[in-house]
Amino acid sequence: xxxxxxxxxxxxxxxxxxxxxKAVFVQGKNITPRGYFSPLVAYKERxxxxxxxxxxxxxxxxxxxxxxxHAIEFxxx
Amino acid sequence: MEFFxxxxxxxxxxxxxxxxxxxxxxxxxxKAFNDLKMDINKTVFVSGIGCTGRVxxxxxxxxxxxxxxxxxxxxxGIKLARPDLNVIVISGDGDLFAIGGNHIIHAxxxxxxxxxxxxxxxxxxxxxGQLAPTTPYNMVTTTSPYGNREYPFALADLVAASGANxxxxxxxxxxxxxxxxxxxxxxxxxxxxVEVISQCPVNFGRRNKMGDPVFHLRWIKEHSLPISKVSxxxxxxxxxxxxxxxxxxxxxxxxxxxxxxxxxxxxEEENATSIE
Amino acid sequence: xxTSGRYFLSGNVITAEAAxxxxxxxxxxxxxxxxxxxxxxMSARIENEGGVFIQTEDEISAIAAxxxxxxxxxxxxxxxxxxxxxxxxxxxxxxxxxVLQARFGSHGDYETxxxxxxxxxELFDLTIKAFNLSVMFRNPVILLSDAELAHxxxxxxxxxxxxxxxxxxxxxxxxxxxxPVGIGAKLAITGLTHNExxxxxxxxxxxxxxxxTRIVNKIINNEPMISDVEIINPxxxxxxxxxxxxxxxxxxxxxxxxxxxxxxxxxxxPFPESKFKDIAKGKRIINVEMNLRGYGLEVERVxxxxxxxxxxxxxxxxxxxxxxxxxxxxx
Numbered sequence: 001x002x003x004x005x006x007x008x009x010x011x012x013x014x015x016x017x018x019x020x021x022k023a024v025f026v027q028g029k030n031i032t033p034r035g036y037f038s039p040l041v042a043y044k045e046r047x048x049x050x051x052x053x054x055x056x057x058x059x060x061x062x063x064x065x066x067x068x069x070h071a072i073e074f075x076x077x
Numbered sequence: 078m079e080f081f082x083x084x085x086x087x088x089x090x091x092x093x094x095x096x097x098x099x100x101x102x103x104x105x106x107x108k109a110f111n112d113l114k115m116d117i118n119k120t121v122f123v124s125g126i127g128c129t130g131r132v133x134x135x136x137x138x139x140x141x142x143x144x145x146x147x148x149x150x151x152x153x154g155i156k157l158a159r160p161d162l163n164v165i166v167i168s169g170d171g172d173l174f175a176i177g178g179n180h181i182i183h184a185x186x187x188x189x190x191x192x193x194x195x196x197x198x199x200x201x202x203x204x205x206g207q208l209a210p211t212t213p214y215n216m217v218t219t220t221s222p223y224g225n226r227e228y229p230f231a232l233a234d235l236v237a238a239s240g241a242n243x244x245x246x247x248x249x250x251x252x253x254x255x256x257x258x259x260x261x262x263x264x265x266x267x268x269x270x271v272e273v274i275s276q277c278p279v280n281f282g283r284r285n286k287m288g289d290p291v292f293h294l295r296w297i298k299e300h301s302l303p304i305s306k307v308s309x310x311x312x313x314x315x316x317x318x319x320x321x322x323x324x325x326x327x328x329x330x331x332x333x334x335x336x337x338x339x340x341x342x343x344x345e346e347e348n349a350t351s352i353e
Numbered sequence: 354x355x356t357s358g359r360y361f362l363s364g365n366v367i368t369a370e371a372a373x374x375x376x377x378x379x380x381x382x383x384x385x386x387x388x389x390x391x392x393x394x395m396s397a398r399i400e401n402e403g404g405v406f407i408q409t410e411d412e413i414s415a416i417a418a419x420x421x422x423x424x425x426x427x428x429x430x431x432x433x434x435x436x437x438x439x440x441x442x443x444x445x446x447x448x449x450x451x452v453l454q455a456r457f458g459s460h461g462d463y464e465t466x467x468x469x470x471x472x473x474x475e476l477f478d479l480t481i482k483a484f485n486l487s488v489m490f491r492n493p494v495i496l497l498s499d500a501e502l503a504h505x506x507x508x509x510x511x512x513x514x515x516x517x518x519x520x521x522x523x524x525x526x527x528x529x530x531x532x533p534v535g536i537g538a539k540l541a542i543t544g545l546t547h548n549e550x551x552x553x554x555x556x557x558x559x560x561x562x563x564x565x566t567r568i569v570n571k572i573i574n575n576e577p578m579i580s581d582v583e584i585i586n587p588x589x590x591x592x593x594x595x596x597x598x599x600x601x602x603x604x605x606x607x608x609x610x611x612x613x614x615x616x617x618x619x620x621x622x623p624f625p626e627s628k629f630k631d632i633a634k635g636k637r638i639i640n641v642e643m644n645l646r647g648y649g650l651e652v653e654r655v656x657x658x659x660x661x662x663x664x665x666x667x668x669x670x671x672x673x674x675x676x677x678x679x680x681x682x683x684x
Binding site for chain 1: 090096
């Protein structure tokens, strides 16, 4: 699973770039339909927190929780 | 419940500025509400005037957007008339503590079963960034162009001293802890208060060299101190407020009490459940 | 609660008992002379009837608590017990200084319904009517009592059957179906100008007009239904226009002088134009009040509109209650 930014809602605040503990996002130059510069999901393979006890691959979801526009969704590879 | 069942999809994207902490708080409220599986039909959201006051208008539930500062007064009326409803007040620091200062300390004193989420962005954001009772010393606002000459309130401590059952302070840089704290607040009987330090990059940060939401969030994170890392002499607990004066926010769960709740003893005596 | 029969009680106590009989189960207040006895009596009685009482930290939170409870389906009635003003004024002395404030006190366009009793029996009857009107029109109703009536002790007859109006008993134009908070209706309530969904829309001229004209018209257009007046001797040359405590001076005058009549509105606002217009033409109007500029302004305006001949004003301030001799001096 990896995060995807919904460009209809993103307002280009770059908080996801700041809070991600794995540096998955970088600031971007793409313009959204509403005129904002949205970040890019540059390193989606880094998006993972392996829970060693249970051996499962879970996500921290801090980007989803922080994004003020609720513009981040998760998609399965 | 899906995110867009909890929030009104026909009003999305919301009107708040890019990078506003309110968006993060809205995510946290949804997550706490959903994880607890609370009943949206039995919840009423009350707010006052300000950017935070607009949040209940986006929630797909009974929302009451009242006059400036009086959110807790209306919430008291609603809760007393319908004790079976969950009443949650979501409002800003200026609305709750400046004009509404009187109402919140009395609501906390009565320990009435209302949950309050106070969003503290250290300014009057919606009206353009004026001075608030929570603006840190020396900061620039539109009504303090040479720097604020007053010292800020410590909101959570004020409510704790008034008698609330649950008091916590978190920031938008600590979203997971915020969600857990909200869950605790929603399930505590009595007056529960969660203060959230939030960034206001456009109307506050911008005037203090923090116009980028990232910089403002970093500033908040650097100025937060978990209560477990604070050492203070038990004989003089008010020293903790000196940290607030120096511009440090002490975060964590400050109070967990079990004081009697307003109206509950009376209800048990009467065996009445609600006013019909 | 009071059963039918004859009682000898003071005005404040009767107002409280009448409210309970009308179905009032939520009371929010702040003590102020001369209304404190009403609150004290309520605090003892309302919980016996299964109601809720709260004394709040100030008047603003009291009315806010009442409005909050009203959103869960309770009508709101405000009892204003008038005393000397302005500002802190004369604490224990009567006046009629709140007449214009009850109607025009706030900003923007809105309407209030204001009732003015002139005896303890009428305090009882009009309190019940206030709750009924408030339910019918979904509007705040102000009961204008005063320091004299509140403390006066007179006989009161409580009838066998009291008519209480339910929320859906009347179908009045401009008054929509009532939806309370807490039934899962997902209401969006806001003080900002809003559209029919409840979403704030503040920059659209038509949205504002739709909202405000509806809430204003539902009262103005139904004024004949709301108005309640006492008219004695309408064909007389001279008509005394008075209300509340001041109107009690008129009755002895009417007994002695057969060419004098009385127009006493029990509903001050909306102005009972539908009842006044038939009387005013060609008459000499004497307005008796305990304020300097009050109801007389509206009496003169409407009187001139319908062709009254002349106006005289007896204005007593400072706590001097009008006596029949004040009126006879003018006659």
